[in-house]
Amino acid sequence: xxxxxxxxxxxxxxxxxxxxxxxxxxxxxxxxxxxxxxxxxxxxxxxxxxxxxxxxxxxxxxxxxxxxxxxxxxxxxxxxxxxxxxxxxxxxxxxxxxxxxxxxxxxxxxxxxxxxxxxxxxxxxxxxxxxxxxxxxxxxxxxxxxxxxxxxxxxxxxxxxxxxxxxxxxxxxxxxxxxxxxxxxxxxxxxxxxxxxxxx
Numbered sequence: 001x002x003x004x005x006x007x008x009x010x011x012x013x014x015x016x017x018x019x020x021x022x023x024x025x026x027x028x029x030x031x032x033x034x035x036x037x038x039x040x041x042x043x044x045x046x047x048x049x050x051x052x053x054x055x056x057x058x059x060x061x062x063x064x065x066x067x068x069x070x071x072x073x074x075x076x077x078x079x080x081x082x083x084x085x086x087x088x089x090x091x092x093x094x095x096x097x098x099x100x101x102x103x104x105x106x107x108x109x110x111x112x113x114x115x116x117x118x119x120x121x122x123x124x125x126x127x128x129x130x131x132x133x134x135x136x137x138x139x140x141x142x143x144x145x146x147x148x149x150x151x152x153x154x155x156x157x158x159x160x161x162x163x164x165x166x167x168x169x170x171x172x173x174x175x176x177x178x179x180x181x182x183x184x185x186x187x188x189x190x191x192x193x194x195x196x197x198x199x200x
Contacts, residue, residue, distance in 0.1 A: 006180050010173055016192050017169055035071045035157045049121040049140020052103065053087060056144070057159045059099055061089040062152050064163040064171060065143075066187065071162050074194055079165075081190045086141035090163070096146030115146040 063071075065088030070080045091099065096115055100108060108117035119142040154161040163171075169191070172184040 006176065009185065010177060013173065013188050013192065017166075034073045034076070035155065035162060036073055037071060037158050037160060049087075049119075049142060052119065052121065052142055053140070054159075055099065055103070056089050056091070056142075057161070059091065059095050060161065061091050061095075061099075061144070062154045062161045062163055064088050064090055064152065064168055066183075068162045069165075069168050069187065069191075071157060071160070072165055077194065079191050079194055080187065086143055089142065089144045090152050091144060091146050093146045096144060099144070113147060117144050118142075119144070 065086070066080060066082075066084035067087045070078065070084050072079045093115065096108075096117075100106070100117065105117060105119065108115050119140075121140045121142075153164045153167055155164060156162075169188065172188055175181060176184050176188070
């Protein structure tokens, strides 16, 4: 997409979400947004990443990004049309460092006022023999960002703190503005079309 196309997409998308007044849909309105936590499944004990995710929840981490979006249902139907590949969490700086120290994680990176870490867990099955990336079984990919003074609004769903729908969408729009990732553009388009399909 050209810079002009990105600018037009962001302007139109922001206008669409404003028109829907997402915050008013959470509650007892006719078009109701609800949340549903994902199931761990029968073989969850093989996924070492669940321990880290439980730890993040206990330490007050806020789940955001596509996995948080997958919690949301509109009139019973998922807003996200794909299975997310990673878990994105937000922590304050001090808690982030405590989490890393507790779990012996040292590969975090600094970027201006943020600290970030990408964690991959699972059984490494090696490459595919054609120069592709290594494959993992029973994997979790967890991305954590620490940002001082972050005030991400959230809703509590069981043991999870899930970022509000508005803040997740705003995060996707911010990422599109920085780098027009097709994944985030498709997610925004899908959400808009889902909302329109149930509009009364």
